[in-house]
Amino acid sequence: MGVLKFLVWTTCAVGLGVFLARGNVGGRSPLEHMERTWKRSVNPSTMDRVKGSVEGVLEDAKGAVSQKSANAAGSGPRERITAEDRAAINDIIAKKR
Numbered sequence: 001m002g003v004l005k006f007l008v009w010t011t012c013a014v015g016l017g018v019f020l021a022r023g024n025v026g027g028r029s030p031l032e033h034m035e036r037t038w039k040r041s042v043n044p045s046t047m048d049r050v051k052g053s054v055e056g057v058l059e060d061a062k063g064a065v066s067q068k069s070a071n072a073a074g075s076g077p078r079e080r081i082t083a084e085d086r087a088a089i090n091d092i093i094a095k096k097r
Helices: 002-022 030-041 044-075 083-096
Strands: none
Touching: 002 030
């Protein structure tokens, strides 16, 4: 039964793809209609601006990561435990032995 469902859905998907590419609606294929609508509704300058801002953010992120990893490699890990906490931990360890 699963194979039959797979074959039916695959046939439907291929048929839809063929219709979108080769079908004739108003003298053009549905794919050409979608492309024309996309070009009319989406302002190319807006898309370029968004693309540029995404690339800028990506470059900033790469720079920040490389800068942090360069700083972390040279200085070692930061110690967040105070001397009093360290002494308390050492006392607990000593009591267990």
